[in-house]
Amino acid sequence: MRIDLMAGASLSAAALRAAPEPTILVFDSGLGGLTVLEQVRRARPDARYVYAADDAAFPYGRLSEATLVARVLAVMERLIARHRPDLVVIACNTASTLVLPVLRQTFPTPFVGVVPPIKPAAETTRSRLVSLLATPGTVARAYTHDLIRTYAGACRVTLVGSPNLANYAEAELAGAAVDDAALMAEIAPCFVAEADGRRTDVVCLACTHYPLLLPRFERLAPWPVTWIDPAPAIARRVTQLLGPGDRARRGEAPVLGAFTGGWGLSGPLRASLAGRGLAEVSVEAMPLALQ
DSSP, X not given: OOOOTTOOOSSOHHHHTTOSSOEEEEEESSSTTHHHHHHHHHHOTTSEEEEEEXXXXXXXXXXXXXXXXXXXXXXXXXXXXXXXXXXXXXXXXXXXXXXXXXXXXXXXXXXXOOOOOHHHHHHHOSSSEEEEEEOXXXXXXXXXXXXXXHHOTTSEXXXXXXXXXXXXXXHHHTTOOOOHHHHHHHHGGGOOBOTTSXXXXXXXXXXXXXXXXXXHHHHHOSSOOEEEOSHHHHHHHHHHHHOOOOTTSOSOSOOEEXXXXXXXXXXXXXXXXXXXXXXXXXXXXXXXXXX
């Protein structure tokens, strides 16, 4: 059975709209959720925001499923107790597909997750050649294959599990140069050309880190394609649950950044975070204990 990752919790939309200035917590293993934060802030510029990065456990793909579930539950318990959000966005495909059901059973707070954008890709493609660019874990997950069977049965979907792009995105945001050839090696399998002349025309970005590199993907692509980022759909879902709010206000309040490790918070990274609205960044240390 497919889980509705975009849904809220059992609270009604009317109950959620009761908060005139809601606090929204955006959560990721690292910095990829910044792409979701940007879109949600545009949709609800009047809200208060906390951006939480579980960088002490980054990347989540190296953790077993049981360890990941326990880790996210522990971190979320602390974050909810400390920041009391009205809604939480899980801006991570890995955490969304594995942990959301348990989060919704454990906490009354509404959660919105990230869905690999297979459905809009199938609706957009004309060549019926679609590629899904994701982490190896998301490519292998049953949820992803269920989405493809349900929404893209008429398409040939090429699954590309990149082992390095999330790290490259984090490095680039921190000011470290990433070689074009290294990026091209990761995205090249997305571009498929058939003998009948059809070529891939849509690429799904199924990791929230990847839109951080999108300008470079567009420049390096061997031919133009439509790149689908799920972040705008997440922002629309947040607005559906919380209401439109006061759109006359344009992100006046700074975003509070909360990191569980903080080892990579260099001067250049702090400057990048400040440019994205995270004027205040704190470390709420939660070391990862692996058995």
